[in-house]
Amino acid sequence: xAFEKLLEEYAARRAKALAMGGAEKLAKRKxxxxxxxxxxxxxxxxxxxxxxxxxxxxxxxxPEQAEETxxxxxxxxxxxxxxxxxxxxxxxxxxKGASTSATNGKKIGHVKRTATERGMPLVIVGESTGARxxxxxxxxxxxxxxxxxxxxxxxxxxTPLATAVIGPSFGSSAWLACLADFAVMHKGATxxxxxxxxxxxxxxxxxxxxELGGWRLHAETTGLVDQVVDTEEEMFGAIKKFxxxxxxxHREAPxxxxxxxxxxxxxxxxxxxxxxxxxQVYDMKRIVNCLVDQGSMFELKPRFGKxxxxxxxxxxxxxxxxxxxNPLHRGGALDADACRKIVDFLVLCDSxxxxxxxLVDTPGFQIGTEAEKSGAPGxxxxxxxxxTLVTVPKLSVILRxxxxxxxxxxxxxxxxxxxxxxxxxEVSFMSxxxxxxxVHGVKPxxxxxxxxxxxxxxxxxxxxxxxxxxxxAVIRPADTRDYLxxxxxxxxxxxxxxxxxxxxxxxxxxx
Numbered sequence: 104x105a106f107e108k109l110l111e112e113y114a115a116r117r118a119k120a121l122a123m124g125g126a127e128k129l130a131k132r133k134x135x136x137x138x139x140x141x142x143x144x145x146x147x148x149x150x151x152x153x154x155x156x157x158x159x160x161x162x163x164x165x166p167e168q169a170e171e172t173x174x175x176x177x178x179x180x181x182x183x184x185x186x187x188x189x190x191x192x193x194x195x196x197x198x199k200g201a202s203t204s205a206t207n208g209k210k211i212g213h214v215k216r217t218a219t220e221r222g223m224p225l226v227i228v229g230e231s232t233g234a235r236x237x238x239x240x241x242x243x244x245x246x247x248x249x250x251x252x253x254x255x256x257x258x259x260x261x262t263p264l265a266t267a268v269i270g271p272s273f274g275s276s277a278w279l280a281c282l283a284d285f286a287v288m289h290k291g292a293t294x295x296x297x298x299x300x301x302x303x304x305x306x307x308x309x310x311x312x313x314e315l316g317g318w319r320l321h322a323e324t325t326g327l328v329d330q331v332v333d334t335e336e337e338m339f340g341a342i343k344k345f346x347x348x349x350x351x352x353h354r355e356a357p358x359x360x361x362x363x364x365x366x367x368x369x370x371x372x373x374x375x376x377x378x379x380x381x382x383q384v385y386d387m388k389r390i391v392n393c394l395v396d397q398g399s400m401f402e403l404k405p406r407f408g409k410x411x412x413x414x415x416x417x418x419x420x421x422x423x424x425x426x427x428x429n430p431l432h433r434g435g436a437l438d439a440d441a442c443r444k445i446v447d448f449l450v451l452c453d454s455x456x457x458x459x460x461x462l463v464d465t466p467g468f469q470i471g472t473e474a475e476k477s478g479a480p481g482x483x484x485x486x487x488x489x490x491t492l493v494t495v496p497k498l499s500v501i502l503r504x505x506x507x508x509x510x511x512x513x514x515x516x517x518x519x520x521x522x523x524x525x526x527x528x529e530v531s532f533m534s535x536x537x538x539x540x541x542v543h544g545v546k547p548x549x550x551x552x553x554x555x556x557x558x559x560x561x562x563x564x565x566x567x568x569x570x571x572x573x574x575x576a577v578i579r580p581a582d583t584r585d586y587l588x589x590x591x592x593x594x595x596x597x598x599x600x601x602x603x604x605x606x607x608x609x610x611x612x613x614x
Contacts, residue, residue: 120158120173124197132197137270138335140178140195143228146339148182148191155180157210164205164238172198176231177207179214181223184343187351190218193228196270200232203275211275222352224263226342227283229276233297258282260454260608263349265342268294268321268328269335271312281327282612284451285345285403287338288318288328326407326444344401348415348422349455353608356456356601357422363397367584370394374580377503377527387412387429390462390502394584396420403448408440409433410469413448415457419588424452427462428513430503437509438469442482445512446489450607458496458591461514467507486512489610494603496520496594498587501528501565501574516573520594523576523586528565530573 123129123139132139138146144153156179161169176198182191192211194201211227218225256278258264266283268276272294280286280294288294295316313319321328332338350357373393378385392400395416402414409432414425426445428435437445452459468483490497490512499514501524510530511518568574578586595601 116159119170123173123195128197139197140193140228143193143335143339144178144182144191146336147193147226147228147342148184148189149186152183153180153191154182156214157207160206160210162204162206162235162238172204172206174198175204175207175210176201177210179207179210181214181217184224184226184346187346188221188223189346190214190223190225191228192226194230194276196230199235200271201230201276202232202235204235204238219261222262222354224265224346224349224351226265226267226346227276227279228267228269229272229280230270230292231272231274231276233274256282258609258612260284260353260450260605262352263346263455265345267338267342268292269338272316273297277316284349284455284612285330285342286328287330287332287341287345288321289335289338290318290331290333293317294321294327322404322406324407326404326440326447329403331406345415348401348457353455353605354602356596359420359422360396360399360417362417362420363399366395366397368397370581370584372581373583374525374527377525377580381504381529382434384430384434386431387427387435387462387464391416391425391427394418394462394587395423395425400425404444408438408442408444410435410437410465411441411445413444418460418584418591421588421591422457423591424448424457424459425462426459426513428465430464433469435465435504436467436469437465437483437486437512439477439479439482442468442479442486442512446482446485446610447612449489449493450610450612453493453495453603454605454608456495456596456602458594459493459498460587461497461499461519463499463501463505463510463513464503465506465509465513466504467509483508483512489607490514490518492606494606496591496596498590498594499523500578500583500587501525501530502580503527503529505530521576521590522574523578523583523590524565524568524574525580525583526565526577527580528568528574528577529563530565530568531563 129139158174160175162172162175174195176195177192178195179192182189192214215225264283265285266280268280268286268288269292272292277294293312293316318331322331330341332341348357370393376385376389391412391414395418399417400414404413410429412427412429416423416425426448468479497514497519499519499522505513505515514522565577569577596603
């Protein structure tokens, strides 16, 4: 009989914990079209694969709040996503706004540590109000709640970290999204240091949620989120797709995939995408989609630093990272945001053993007062430094322009393992028009300008570069896909089973 009572108590406590914030709060969420935390796990994880850790956790600072803090507002554990083991934390906003407490902080630390030590990706779905008050108030609260786990915000990239920003995401939800390898944001969500209410009380400043930390701010200005979606289903689909390109941990190569039918079908006509006039713009994404396996381009930060494109993709079934200039924006000139975006991506690829393909068509770096105010020299030097630290294979293809120091950053010289160029490639220190004016003192429209320009231009063609072995191959555009697939096999890291040295594993994610 004693055992039966214990089992009855277990069942009652379990039901209470699984009920989250109660039927009324759950009904309100459903009416608003919002999934609750456990429904989100069901969307993300393979059916019946979730194994919970800390189901019976409750408020540790105020034990009298145990009844109102089921699972302490954060649901944590392990599951499978497409058959692969992952660690998961999903915030439960129906329990004290998923605020951070001593107990749920321990839960996050435990699954994060397990993911790191056992080689599993970590997925965190944020929706939270920040630190729990009054738990964190006063010296006792601060001493109990904050700073007791030095690994909480340590990012050494042993395993991939993917985060979702949904609803109000303050405190830990914002911090972890900024640390993540991949952050996807739901339109209507807010990610900020603090809420508008506290901003108004502290500063007397009235701001709305979108202005303070809406999706446009983070997708277009801060660059802190990688993708923006309209629905929760799209949000979880984006996380699953990102993880499909990633290894489970940094000591293995990324998974391969079958090559879809129709891949490479557009290669015979790829040159038609490139305008004959050097100054005419075009969308490099058309080139990328033509080159990579059908439907495999997975772009990151598409609204930020738009003169550069970074994307995960596949070539012949193998995962690659694409870094490309996009002449559709600023003519392909790299500004500070584009440099930061590329460096973030280089860190991701090198940390998780993803070979890099660079597609080059750039007039150089953005210049002028706007560039200097944005810290362009520092961002450019970070870019150069990062390229020297990458240990995964780097293949560069010069399609058209490659001018100035950007030539180096985009793989010129020894900054790529192998460089190929199309016959349309031009390489020089600057635009031939500018060089003609500087060298000969004549401007467009002046007598003799055309003849002087022709002299400068003839020294910029691909054949001079090939003659000094600064490119290893000049290839027909139609052959580029086959060439890259073959060269990726040549440069595969055989001695380490596809695993690099990870020299940038501690590079800051947000800087």
